[in-house]
Amino acid sequence: MAKKSKTAFVCNECGADYSKWAGQCSACGAWNSLSEVRLGPEHTDSRAANFTGAQSGYAGAAGQGKVQKLSEIDLSELPRIPTNASELDRVLGGGLVPGSVVLMGGHPGAGKSTVLLQTLCHLSQNLPALYVTGEESLQQVAMRAKRLGLPADHLQMLSETNVEQICLTAGEVKPKVMVVDSIQVMHMAEVQSAPGSVAQVRESAAYLTRFAKQTGTALILVGHVTKDGTLAGPKVLEHIIDCSIMLEGTHDSRFRTLRAHKNRFGAVNELGVFAMTEQGLKEVSNPSAIFLQRADEIAAGSVVTSVWEGTRPLLVELQALVDDSSLGNPRRVAVGLDQNRLNMLLAVLHRHGGVLIGDQDVFINVVGGVKVMETSADLTLLMAVVSSFRNRTLDRDLMIFGEVGLAGEIRPVPSGQERLREAAKHGFRKAIVPAANRLKDDIEGMQVIPVKTLSEALNALDLG
Template structure:
């Protein structure tokens, strides 16, 4: 009898080794290598010739084609039933696509997918696989949310072989597997959730989706730092990776695209968690601009660009005397290292010394700002708090600040100004390169090239 071959795989990064060792050489983690059993090698020669008609990963094998001869018609899409969900997906669901949905426990992943599946089941075959909850728990949630339950097929299963058999039987157009971390294959000896189980089960399910044209939703866990759990190869296999974020003390949830082969990345959709489930927010700027009635220093409104649309967000700063030898620098919703860098620019080119002050910065509404267009608004909010002088409530600010004190342009400046004008803002401080060629109706635009000019504009 042939000896079974084994390998040792890192549970953090997925690197494999011929023998066990205490530390993974690739990611540096300790005691993360686990033993897995490898399957028999594929036959060669005549044995391989008998399998020449086997299917490939993305469908049946075909002859190579010239790039110019490939049909460029747009991939057929269909709506998920929620405009915000469709926006993040790039315009709708693409047949044969694999979508990975991640988020913290309690964020609303299962609720959002259950609503979507109940809506889609009214017009097509849909199958929901639950591995973490019982059928009664899912049915109770659907009844509590008032969802139609007479069309959706529900199945409680964790074996990938049984899931694929059910998918072959019912041939759904949309398939949800909740979650990929509890699914296991009988051919692999390691425990569910391990690197080898997650990788192989995801490969089986993705192969079925590509060959049958089924839209596949995989629910994934997240690690303590908020990133998707499992091997990195999981994110490479799927077509779209989206993350549902939101704090437990807020009813609003943000759905952000991190990878999308069929649309723009970093799209943002906003939902509100209500008693009737997840409800989409059509005008996110309105909720993020819910400002206090009394004007206060340290508050500024900026326009950030999320995917394909502008978003107005309030940013707050607090500058206070420090009682510590090392003053604190705290940023919520912003990059903390960038805050320290901007404070150095403010000292060097703005003449404002806050080295002995505690500086706190916060983006209202729990939004995470990933672009540099918030630099100028953050600095002006810090100056406003330090001087205890309010900024005009009808002023909007955006622009990137360079290390030499220059105000650099940001993409889509005209669209940002138009969005601010629609919400009643009458003044704007923007980079000179973003100054509109034609005047924006009802808005005074102050174009600046240096940080000193921006500070003079608010004096």
């Protein structure tokens, strides 16, 4: 006798499920976020047995009931799989981990399918790889590979949207790395919902994750993004996977940035930079040189700072424009920086720097589309604002970094010496840094000016 399908109500924000509908989710507090989900009939573990033996010898997360001490766990069982793309390996934490699930998101046209096709074409030369496409035909993928000049003689392709069939085929092929493009078009026959719905995305991702864990396959899922730039689908999807990375970039820029938002096998603040060319996405090994392509004549309000991205410093140009406001409420616009932090720093500038710009419009921009997430650019931002306000051009070979406190003190930032050495390597000869970041050993050809307060920094640049 066939079992009846169950109905549940799942929160689109946090993934919590309930037996009946409610106006507010009690788990996350979101209103009108519960949607009805029809679950398939309960099934036995027989379908999982179809692929448990796909790759024998893998000591994965599934099926391990033995208790072990943490010090006795052999890490050599999970060697990293290098992708032959140093920027991608940097973001992943050193390469793909067998049995891991990576979710790559990005706006349409960002280059998700291109970078994954390039990666799998090169990986397939040394190990079995499978590329599953649900949005494009095999001919379309083959045309892209031919246009990019990729080695296509070993990569195995599959055009399928049924998750059970994908895992059954993969169990026969036994790939070491598999890409599913994309999770939003996948479906399961037992779930009575349309592809892309909350139920289908959650159940499909859970089924594919279970396959990856039990067979030791490194799985990469491609995900769509919403209008606000977040990954589409239920929040539970981000809890299932091991690593979530986003490929970002505007349509009018040839550069793409790859950043990890979640990574169980590495740091989450690593940044990879790619350049879109006719041969696909090419790695940018020295992104500072690209973001520092400045004009021949430096205008007032332009300053270079050093931000720390993962394990390396990155030099970026920060620009400020201060102009008389024709409105009763002057505008404060920050592109690439936190808007609230800008307002706070302007208040510190007035109180402890003696510079009043309350009646001025202030516009801040980080050149190159880089998003500065740390506080090391505080002092640079204020110096750029005062430079534009005074209409005084700062030296071309000047670099500034430091955190500004509410009392006007300049606080140190991590990895100060590495930031200075990176600036010296690119030809900078003068730097204003927090006093606590003063170098123990002088760098040849660079003058380092340590400052303790905001007023000292303004006097050092003759902007007071």
